[in-house]
Amino acid sequence: MTTKPTALRPAGALPAGLLPTAPTRADFAPRALARRALPGPWGARRVVQESLAALFAGGLGGLIQLADSGPGAALAAGLAAAALCLLRRGLPGPVLVLTGAAVGGYGGFLPVLVLAGWSAGYRIARPPVLTAVFCLAFNAVVGLSLTLNTDGLPVRANLVVSSVGFLLLAVLPAVVGRYRAQRRALLTALQERNAQLLRERAMIAHQARLRERHRIAQDMHDSLGHQLALIAVHTGALEVDRSLTGPQREAVGVLRQAATGAMRELREVVGLLRDDTLPEAGGVEAVEQLVEASRAAGAAVVLARAGEPRPLPAASGHAAYRIVQEGLTNAHKHAPGARITVSLRYEPDALVVEVHNGPPPAGADGAVRGGQGLTGLHERARLLGGMVHAGTAADGGFRLAGVLPYDGAGRPDGADAGLPDDLGLGLPVPPDPTPRRSPALGCAIGAGLVLLASLGALAWAVVTFFHMIDNATLPRQTFDALAVGSSEQEVRRQLPAGSRQMTNDYRHQGPPVPAGASCSWFISGEDTDALETETVLRLCFRDGRFVEKQHYAAR
Secondary structure, eight states: OOOOOOOOOOTTOOOOSSOOOOOOGGGGSHHHHHHHHSOSOOOHHHHHHHHHHHHHHHHHHHHHHHTTSOHHHHHHHHHHHHHHHHHTTTOHHHHHHHHHHHHTTOGGGHHHHHHHHHHHHHHOOOHHHHHHHHHHHHHHHHHHHHHHOTTOOOHHHHHHHHHHHHIIIIIHHHHHHHHHHHHHHHHHHHHHHHHHHHHHHHHHHHHHHHHHHHHHHHHIIIIIHHHHHHHHHHHHHHHTOTTSOHHHHHHHHHHHHHHHHHHHHHHHHHHHHSOTTSOOOOOGGGHHHHHHHHHHTTOOEEEEEESOOOOOOHHHHHHHHHHHHHHHHHHHHHSTTOOEEEEEEEOSSEEEEEEEEOOOOTTSOOOOOOOHHHHHHHHHHHHTTOEEEEEEOTTSSEEEEEEEESSOOOSOTTTTTTSOOTTSSSOOOOOOOOOOOOHHHHHHHHHHHHHHHHHHHHHHHHHHHHHHHHHHBOOHHHHHHOOTTSBHHHHHTTSOOOOHHHHGGGTTSSSOOOTTOEEEEEEOOOOOSSTTOEEEEEEEEETTEEEEEEEEEEO
16 A cells, blocks of 8 residues: 655754745734744743843944944944844844845944854755845845945955955854754754664564564475374274274374374464464455455446466465555545556466556545555566556556566576675665765865955955055155155156055144145154054145145154
């Protein structure tokens, strides 16, 4: 009998924050939204963990934000960070996108970005959804960072800093979280598979013991029972022989009674060896009983025979019986009310058994799925040298057919020699499947790529920083040699390119700028007595002439 397979959910695959499912009205009920945003179970340990995480994210985020803004903004950022931290388990995708948008303008959300990246990698199991979420979060980080630009960085430097920060604080935790989720799913699957193999091993061993008991019982019944019956018959004939004396006739009677007692004890032993709880195996002659039982249940079943009946081995007859039984069971289960035709065709070299049912009525599940019943039929027919076919018929129904040879020779001895027999029962078991690659390799490659990209961006930032310093530095000898009143073009040929980012904090310090003049600021690069001060060189131009030069100490 086949069973419908249950759609198993991969172990360790947690509910995704963004799933392309069609919402219903019940999904927007307050309790449903609360369960979605804060999924359980909420045990004492879970409450403590989430509370500590929210306090950590909110407290640290508030302290980071306090360095850039006032206490009010820091408190608001801390509370928002704590709320996003609590929602990251149920809504990892939206929380990551919102956190990325907030990080673009407020540094207090950096701790939440790490936790949101971890949760997204751990809980969003579908790669397309995970990729889309991270793309949206990255665009939010970069877009708001370039728009607000609270640090006054140039576009290229701002883009590099935002990208590197997102890779290290969001993508890298997501890779680690994805590895943990895959490792947990793999371990759970291995545990379930091991439990299933143990159950199957016990079932195979039990079936092997039953077959061996039946074989021993049959051998004892056929050999010992026959010999004991002969002894009883001959002793009974000798007992009435008139040529025997009284003592001889008495001895023969004792032998006959011993043979009869031995036969009785043999029958008891055979009865113990046989498993009487199992149904007797049916044959082709029992197919009509199956058809009559289905008719009695209200099904429209037609039995058709063709060809000259031929004797079948017991195994082939039983296989034919099982094929009809399986086909009728599937038809009753998946196509109730449909017309069923059972055919037995005696071909020249094999018996063809076929069960065909019409299309199921409207509303019935007509998809017959291959369960253990069909798998067992395939194996049974294969061992007999035949075959079984199951599939959808042209009229929309289902067809189950088997071809069983008359000799029933099956596969030759040693055909399964390539399969190991680790049960010690003479039964072949399939080899272990090819081991799957560990998820650690893919996650390690992803983490390595993130680190390489971050190191490359960091190296670029270091080179760019020193280049900016070189452009902003004007040697003191060159500054002293510049003569006021010279042409602006002549002076600028002796000056470096300059860097507004390196001198922006010094522009509002020092003497006032001459009226109508445009100035350029540089640093001298000289060592000063105070580490927090820098010697600033200012050159001012007006109407194409060099009108003023100033140097002053700035903080």
